[in-house]
Amino acid sequence: MTLSVSLTHRFGALTLDVAFEAGPGVTALFGRSGAGKTTVVNAVAGLLRPDRAQISLDGTVFNDATTCLPPHKRRVGYVFQDARLFPHLSVAQNLDYAARFGARPQGRARVIEMLGIGALLERRPATLSGGERQRVALGRALLADPLLLLMDEPLAALDGPRKAEILPYLDRLKSDAGVPILYVSHAVDEVARLADHMVLLADGRVARAGPLFDVMADPAAVPLLGVREAGAVLRARVMHHGDDGLSTLAVGTGTLQLLGVHAPVGAEVRLRVLAQDVLLSREEPRGLSAQNILPVRITAIRSGDGPGAMIAMDAGGDTLLARVTARAVTSLGLEVGQHVHAIIKATSVSQIAISGGTTSAPAPAP
Template identity: 45%
Template sequence: MILDVDIRHEQGPFTLQARFHSTGRLTAIFGPSGSGKTTLVNAIGGLLRPTFGRIVINDRTLVDTKRNIFIPKHKRRVGYVFQEGRLFPHMSVRQNMLFGRWFTPKRERISDFSAVVDLLGIAHLLDRRPATLSGGEKQRVAIGRALLADPALLLMDEPLASLDDARKAEIYPYIERLRDEGGVPIVLVSHSVAEIARLSTSVVVLSNGRVVATGAPSEILQRTNLLTEMGSAEAGALVQTRVLGHDDSYGLTTLQTKAGTLTVPRLNLAVDTLLRVRLRARDIMLSVNEPEGLSALNVLPARVFAVGVADGASVDVTLDCGGDILVARITRKSVERLNLAPGKALYAIIKSVAFDAETLAAVPLVNSRRED
């Protein structure tokens, strides 16, 4: 997908001024509440007409105020999934799914009903009514309904915001499959660091109605200054790993990184599966000597790449671990006591219990492999 946005929109006292270019399969619009995320996706989807600017998707101009172009929402071929499923309560899941086809001319209907049902794992739900579904199941049905309209782009406005952690864990793999196998580019609105780390291939960061950064999630998450409003405790780094093997006697899995191995709680994944792992800055300790007698199983050799500016009592230290860039948040006192400076060799220590469902996710590559 190629998405070009350059718009300005005034809505009461709030002004959105957004300019960015994205080629990602899943572009996350990220920022705190009130930053303009929903206003931006509503402009892309045609739910509002921006005051000024242009929006282009794959060389198709949807909005150009200078040329007086504004394609109405029903002609944009843009699917929309809201925070709540918004399913018709009097219809079965099957009927709700097929309703999406009504907005697409028969000659343009490409998507296969059975394939969409299989992709989202909802075959066992087809004869049920929305009132009997969990929050995660409702969202999967809503996604399926949007896909069956054969959209050129799928907009998802915080689709997990109303779900608890268990339901989020249920739906994450389906959004990953949709990203990797669905063939439809996605724009996902989120204010969750965990969501953009796990799901996105590119990120647009909004703050107070302005785009303050764009880039790959690995680049964005290292810039802890961008996450201040979201809770800097979630900042860190993304590392690509590969499953080396499992230790069933202790319920552990070993992952290969560029700098060495990581031991994490047992994962139901095949050997050689590729994983994207989020290492939070708050979960990393540093030692100038190779540690001995520790309970932590993960010790990676590293070299200081940069020492950040102090933020109160803490400092972010950027590390080069064999080519993987990590960030550790430690105290100013520790920086002075360890005499940290760019180029200094040391060890990064990560506890195995720091890894959870939000920090481990499939790499967005078609050839990554999972167990059934």
């Protein structure tokens, strides 16, 4: 199932002019505040009528020159930044209210189990934590039996612990919900963990779009993501959990020893590695406290406006990024095609950056 979006809309000083497609899985709509993300999802939901639009979902036209399908006929679930639950109803009643609008009976018990909200059914929204409210809001949206799920900054109002609480449920939702998800965020860590595809908005235009692994690892996208947030996402498989808290993960060009990996042995995970946490060496280093040393090949060098440079490297099929100074590029004699060693500290990959849990594919060769 594919969502096709092409729209133009003027609001304030900004003219939004975007076109993209969102297929199965999670498509992240990413950009700074004011880039037009919420306007796009409101147009898809039917809450806003753009100046010009061609919006359709697998042949069902939502908007064109003569059509503007009303929201209740689009079969689109919408999860807002604030949960917007009915305060006078219990959790169970909120869920049952949504189920009345489903096009076909939906597995209520399955949704409740998937989101871990069985113990909350008799409670009112005012007694729930922020993370619990968002899980109930997700359940309400799913029980309306949507063909498409829109999520507009669903974690933005949550603090760090609450965000960490709900992210595993979003991981599971992505695998089990069975509907395409358009996920709006300006938080790179969320997008890196959850998305399959990424659409970067800047000044009302699509600046970059494509598979998440490609967009995140594109040195040209760094100004849009932010220099401190720039980094690549690697595919990995859990090989072993040590008694000292370190886990061994196989990646395309070797193995990594990391902390905070809770996925079972054999699980596929993704790792977000910040470019500023990667060191480079021309020779294989010895005598370092850092144990993660990967052989890589430089594929691109992009200099910024300041004293820094972004180095893209092939790491056995995935791309790794390193942020170094322009002086380091010169002193090391770095150039495209060169084989070097990337050094990553075990403590530099945060737990929130590690996601996954499937066990179907073979491990990448060390």
